[in-house]
Amino acid sequence: MLKPSTYESLISFTPAPKHLWPNVSDAEWNDSKWQLKNRINSLAALEDKMHLTSEERAGVLLAGNKLAMSVTPQFFSIIDTENPHCPIRRQVIPRMEEAWTAPEELSDPCGEDKHMPVPGLVHRYPDRVLFLVTDRCASYCRYCTRSRVVSGVGDQHLEIQLEAVFQYLERTPQVRDVLLSGGDPLLLSDERLERILSRLHAIPHIQFIRIGSRIPIFLPQRITPSLCEMLRKFHPLFISIHTNHPHEITTEVQAALNRLADAGIPMGNQSVLLKGVNDNPEVMRALIHKLLICRVRPYYLYQCDLIQGSTHLRTPLGRGIEIMEQLRGHTTGYGIPQYVIDGPNGGGKIPLNPEYIVSQQHGRVILRNYKKEIYEYPDPSPIPPQVLEALHEQTTSVI
Numbered sequence: 001m002l003k004p005s006t007y008e009s010l011i012s013f014t015p016a017p018k019h020l021w022p023n024v025s026d027a028e029w030n031d032s033k034w035q036l037k038n039r040i041n042s043l044a045a046l047e048d049k050m051h052l053t054s055e056e057r058a059g060v061l062l063a064g065n066k067l068a069m070s071v072t073p074q075f076f077s078i079i080d081t082e083n084p085h086c087p088i089r090r091q092v093i094p095r096m097e098e099a100w101t102a103p104e105e106l107s108d109p110c111g112e113d114k115h116m117p118v119p120g121l122v123h124r125y126p127d128r129v130l131f132l133v134t135d136r137c138a139s140y141c142r143y144c145t146r147s148r149v150v151s152g153v154g155d156q157h158l159e160i161q162l163e164a165v166f167q168y169l170e171r172t173p174q175v176r177d178v179l180l181s182g183g184d185p186l187l188l189s190d191e192r193l194e195r196i197l198s199r200l201h202a203i204p205h206i207q208f209i210r211i212g213s214r215i216p217i218f219l220p221q222r223i224t225p226s227l228c229e230m231l232r233k234f235h236p237l238f239i240s241i242h243t244n245h246p247h248e249i250t251t252e253v254q255a256a257l258n259r260l261a262d263a264g265i266p267m268g269n270q271s272v273l274l275k276g277v278n279d280n281p282e283v284m285r286a287l288i289h290k291l292l293i294c295r296v297r298p299y300y301l302y303q304c305d306l307i308q309g310s311t312h313l314r315t316p317l318g319r320g321i322e323i324m325e326q327l328r329g330h331t332t333g334y335g336i337p338q339y340v341i342d343g344p345n346g347g348g349k350i351p352l353n354p355e356y357i358v359s360q361q362h363g364r365v366i367l368r369n370y371k372k373e374i375y376e377y378p379d380p381s382p383i384p385p386q387v388l389e390a391l392h393e394q395t396t397s398v399i
């Protein structure tokens, strides 16, 4: 357990320190184009800003042909460059261990490629689809489930045929929910995104559009008032953000989330459970509290997929269950995400929960609560016939 004072430091909102870019004006810092142009994406740029451990240096040299390295100044500046175990650093700086593929690891761990009726569209569940609209992100997460296609340097290329996807959706009336993902859809220009959203919005059976994005965290500067004005034309539109550690939610991120919430966009958060990042109930509790303050409802906590080179970031399933155990009952129910694992090879999301049913037999269910106290809930048994008869007689006499 962390000391109570640690919770105080995890829950506070502070601006990205910008100390590594001392000569940059606020106007530049707050400009998403400046942020994108000044991303850290080479060993030289990285070593200019921080001292790497030998594991990281080897990681940068070995990782380049799998998933590119790229980190926005906004996200980079919250790295603790003095701490080799910094949880922010582990998410975006490659490590040597990435070069090892364990026997169980897969390039397409969720079996998405085999569920694509049209390139770029994953149709796994009956009524909803995942629409991959770009292969680029503002920064790259080392544990990315889609690293086989994301960033443009891997073996596989993401083929996107927008028109073919629109036509498939138009002729597939069971699809009522479209989730835009990638890559990061909010990296597209307002114009391109608006063209995609308008086209989807015009399909009568599509009731609901969602966007999955890490831009509010990696590049909050991109969440401009004009983007929010555009998005609000397509309600009901939800956004799923992706954040893993409370330090990621800086005051810039909070302001961006406020702009989205003020545009009437309901938001959920998806976290990935990562070793050395957030595999700790205190960190998770501070994260979900910060999200609630920002009007974001924690949605899913994902078990890390069996992505190639992820052994050093994956935790045993029991760790996730323990964390969920420490949340339910101990904090606001709205803050509790559903812990899920994406069934390897295409099983879809499978919920994982601590066991609250102790036993169930002879019509008696024995339960335990969050404090491990035992309660019994008897299943309903039929009302005895003589009671029903007596009730009938009473009613007759009333009449």
Ligand SMILES: *Cc1c(COP(=O)(O)O)cnc(C)c1O
Binding pocket: 122, 123, 124, 125, 128, 129, 130, 179, 349
């Ligand atoms: C996660 C996912 C969805 C959305 O699932 P929800 O549980 O409704 O959020 C849809 N399609 C695919 C392929 C997914 O992986």
Ligand code: SF4
Binding pocket: 136, 137, 139, 140, 141, 143, 144, 145, 146, 147, 150, 182, 183, 184, 213, 214, 242
């Ligand atoms: S933002 Fe999402 S798609 Fe992009 S690298 Fe991270 S996990 Fe992958």
